[in-house]
Amino acid sequence: MLEKVEGVIIRTQNYGETHLIATLLTDKLGKIGVLARGAKKPRSRMAAVTQLFIHGEYLVRLGRGLSILEQGDVVNSHRKIREDIFLTAYASYLAELTNVLVDEKQPNYYVYQQLLLTLQGITDFKDPLVLTLMYEMKLYNVAGFAPTIDRCQNCQRTDQINAFSIKEAGVLCQRCLAIDPNHRPINQTQYKLLKLFSEIDMNRVANINVKAENKEVIRQILEQYYETYGGLTLKSRKFLKQIHLLK
Numbered sequence: 001m002l003e004k005v006e007g008v009i010i011r012t013q014n015y016g017e018t019h020l021i022a023t024l025l026t027d028k029l030g031k032i033g034v035l036a037r038g039a040k041k042p043r044s045r046m047a048a049v050t051q052l053f054i055h056g057e058y059l060v061r062l063g064r065g066l067s068i069l070e071q072g073d074v075v076n077s078h079r080k081i082r083e084d085i086f087l088t089a090y091a092s093y094l095a096e097l098t099n100v101l102v103d104e105k106q107p108n109y110y111v112y113q114q115l116l117l118t119l120q121g122i123t124d125f126k127d128p129l130v131l132t133l134m135y136e137m138k139l140y141n142v143a144g145f146a147p148t149i150d151r152c153q154n155c156q157r158t159d160q161i162n163a164f165s166i167k168e169a170g171v172l173c174q175r176c177l178a179i180d181p182n183h184r185p186i187n188q189t190q191y192k193l194l195k196l197f198s199e200i201d202m203n204r205v206a207n208i209n210v211k212a213e214n215k216e217v218i219r220q221i222l223e224q225y226y227e228t229y230g231g232l233t234l235k236s237r238k239f240l241k242q243i244h245l246l247k
Helices: 085-101 109-123 128-143 174-179 188-199 212-229 235-246
Strands: 002-015 019-026 031-036 055-061 067-076 161-165 170-173
Touching: 002 031, 002 085, 002 109, 019 055, 019 109, 031 055, 085 109, 085 128, 085 235, 109 128, 128 188, 128 212, 161 174, 161 188, 170 174, 188 212, 212 235
Parallel strands: 031 067
Antiparallel strands: 002 019, 002 055, 019 031, 055 067, 161 170
């Protein structure tokens, strides 16, 4: 059965000497694996449409396991990302995180749309770290292990929030700090940013100017949170941490 889908390439792997297996996050089929025959040949038409981060329209012959990629057309190459090692690091992390947390053949247009908007934002040179943090929080919510941000995880009050607890999987108010001696203090600006990053749709994101120290606090919190609740180790995260050290 042939199916026309729109999708973005989030993973590729070699298959034999000339073929490629690509993982597509699609608009209506969810995440699927496709075999692109001859995609590694220099003059192959498939080579141009099976690179990482390519957003395209694809004609796919569906199968029980791997589907077959019959043809494709590029909608947006996101070429600027691949030309910049820093932007590539962020986009690679987003792609790998999506591949790990999204189940196969489970359509979710919201995730698809949010990923595309995030990649477009990175291409447009919006702050890649801010965009990444926003997308992370949305993906954690879809995957079912998002932290509680809108109220104290312990007593449910919504005021005097000034800490984040990895152990309790959410924020804590002033009265509940004792339940986790290892809580991470956060100021009101950082708390408001956590709420904003969690709630705002990516299509509403303009150029948000966030101080470096506030971004770093949230980055560290989400990194430790994923390591505690996310499961699989991500190779791209290690690369991204090295990029942060370089910057």
